[in-house]
Amino acid sequence: xxxxxxxxxxxxxxxxxxxxxxxxxxxxxxxxxxxxxxxxxxxxxxxxxxxxxxxxxxxxxxxxxxxxxxxxxxxxxxxxxxxxxxxxxxxxxxxxxxxxxxxxxxxxxxxxxxxxxxxxxxxxxxxxxxxxxxxxxxxxxxxxxxxxxxxxxxxxxxxxxxxxxxxxxxxxxxxxxxxxxxxxxxxxxxxxxxxxxxxxxxxxxxxxxxxxxxxxxxxxxxxxxxxxxxxxxxxxxxxxxxxxxxxxxxxxxxxxxxxxxxxxxxxxxxxxxxxxxxxxxxxxxxxxxxxxxxxxxxxxxxxxxxxxxxxxxxxxxxxxxxxxxxxxxxxxxxxxxxxxxxxxxxxxxxxxxxxxxxxxxxxxxxxxxxxxxxxxxxxxxxxxxxxxxxxxxxxxxxxxxxxxxxxxxxxxxxxxxxxxxxxxxxxxxxxxxxxxxxxxxxxxxxxxxxxxxxxxxxxxxxxxxx
Numbered sequence: 323x324x325x326x327x328x329x330x331x332x333x334x335x336x337x338x339x340x341x342x343x344x345x346x347x348x349x350x351x352x353x354x355x356x357x358x359x360x361x362x363x364x365x366x367x368x369x370x371x372x373x374x375x376x377x378x379x380x381x382x383x384x385x386x387x388x389x390x391x392x393x394x395x396x397x398x399x400x401x402x403x404x405x406x407x408x409x410x411x412x413x414x415x416x417x418x419x420x421x422x423x424x425x426x427x428x429x430x431x432x433x434x435x436x437x438x439x440x441x442x443x444x445x446x447x448x449x450x451x452x453x454x455x456x457x458x459x460x461x462x463x464x465x466x467x468x469x470x471x472x473x474x475x476x477x478x479x480x481x482x483x484x485x486x487x488x489x490x491x492x493x494x495x496x497x498x499x500x501x502x503x504x505x506x507x508x509x510x511x512x513x514x515x516x517x518x519x520x521x522x523x524x525x526x527x528x529x530x531x532x533x534x535x536x537x538x539x540x541x542x543x544x545x546x547x548x549x550x551x552x553x554x555x556x557x558x559x560x561x562x563x564x565x566x567x568x569x570x571x572x573x574x575x576x577x578x579x580x581x582x583x584x585x586x587x588x589x590x591x592x593x594x595x596x597x598x599x600x601x602x603x604x605x606x607x608x609x610x611x612x613x614x615x616x617x618x619x620x621x622x623x624x625x626x627x628x629x630x631x632x633x634x635x636x637x638x639x640x641x642x643x644x645x646x647x648x649x650x651x652x653x654x655x656x657x658x659x660x661x662x663x664x665x666x667x668x669x670x671x672x673x674x675x676x677x678x679x680x681x682x683x684x685x686x687x688x689x690x691x692x693x694x695x696x697x698x699x700x701x702x703x704x705x706x707x708x709x710x711x712x713x714x715x716x717x718x719x720x721x722x723x724x725x726x727x728x729x730x731x732x733x734x735x736x737x738x739x740x741x742x743x744x745x746x747x748x749x750x751x752x753x754x755x756x757x758x759x760x761x762x763x764x765x766x767x768x769x770x771x772x773x774x775x776x777x778x779x780x781x782x783x784x785x786x787x788x
Contacts, residue, residue, distance in 0.1 A: 337364020694724025
């Protein structure tokens with residue numbers, strides 16, 4: 323056995339939940355050791371949220387320049403240089419990774435690079451490049467995240483069949499791309515690569531894209547994607563593929579008793595992620611698990627008294643901002659400040675084209691839970707700033723409780739939806755009503771005015787709607 327580190331709090335996993343917990347605990351005066359086997363930032367920063375949004379930025383600008391004549395500007399047709407696009411993506415990722423490293427070090431967190439495994443409730447054995455080290459801690463926080471799910475017959479080989487991480491490092495754009503999975507990740511990749519000129523086909527097992535979102539919203543999204551040339555196969559299953567003589571692929575898609583072969587050059591598998599519990603050692607300590615996830619209470623404590631878990635490794639939603647929230651809750655409780663995780667208003671953002679953002683209940687769920695609800699909508703076509711930017715596609719949808727006017731949920735499909743949802747998330751979290759929004763002055767001309775407009779409609783005073 324090599325070096326032994328003794329610390330108050332040890333954190334396994336340096337993703338959003340892990341590094342946030344480590345930094346906050348250090349700021350509150352605890353001695354902290356953070357164990358990470360790869361790069362700080364986890365999947366979100368290195369292989370998920372950030373790199374995909376960097377690619378989307380390049381794709382959006384490329385698409386905008388191709389249509390720049392709409393704004394009265396003449397320009398030669400742009401050329402997409404994928405090597406430069408990927409270089410830009412890496413620059414963004416590397417800068418943020420360096421920033422997280424700096425914050426960890428400057429706050430006095432001890433960072434051990436290696437793979438950690440629980441030996442018992444207070445000891446972690448870490449396999450590093452220098453040998454085996456041991457960490458003894460009063461409290462442990464498990465933040466090992468999640469890993470990609472594979473499906474039989476489409477195991478990623480990095481050549482023909484790619485997972486999302488491999489797709490983010492591709493060096494050549496395929497002419498045709500088949501995406502298996504029409505959830506958040508699949509929809510985002512479809513939007514990005516179709517804008518780059520790739521012919522995209524999507525296969526989704528359920529009856530709609532992104533089935534967790536409002537049905538009306540996803541139906542309009544699907545129409546918009548089809549309009550942009552994306553082929554969408556919902557209620558369908560990818561049963562296998564063959565490699566043709568010319569090197570191309572054909573994916574067999576089955577819907578009911580009908581089958582169709584989709585020609586493509588690459589297949590991207592995006593069918594979700596599952597908690598990374600196996601190998602952490604916590605399962606051998608008798609911690610309670612549910613469907614492969616670590617079970618916690620509202621304080622983020624597991625069934626083992628001194629061990630907490632945060633982020634994708636738990637049963638909560640696999641979102642970086644949820645992990646940040648849970649990290650704060652776990653650390654506060656460890657440091658003697660009682661706190662509970664609040665999932666009342668978790669914003670969901672999908673960086674598709676057009677964007678989707680939502681918070682609270684969908685219309686379907688609201689109808690199931692409440693006797694009386696009111697549903698109102700306002701189109702971006704009625705918003706001056708949207709018209710100026712040439713982004714009038716989509717609408718905002720608000721669901722309120724019939725008797726009180728309390729905002730139960732909001733879904734947005736349209737420009738900058740992910741930015742617009744922040745304000746309404748606060749409203750849902752604090753139990754505000756549509757009247758509270760109406761009483762608030764919104765700047766003009768801004769996209770955010772759609773929030774006030776739909777609220778005006780909700781209280782029967784619609785200004786720019788029929």
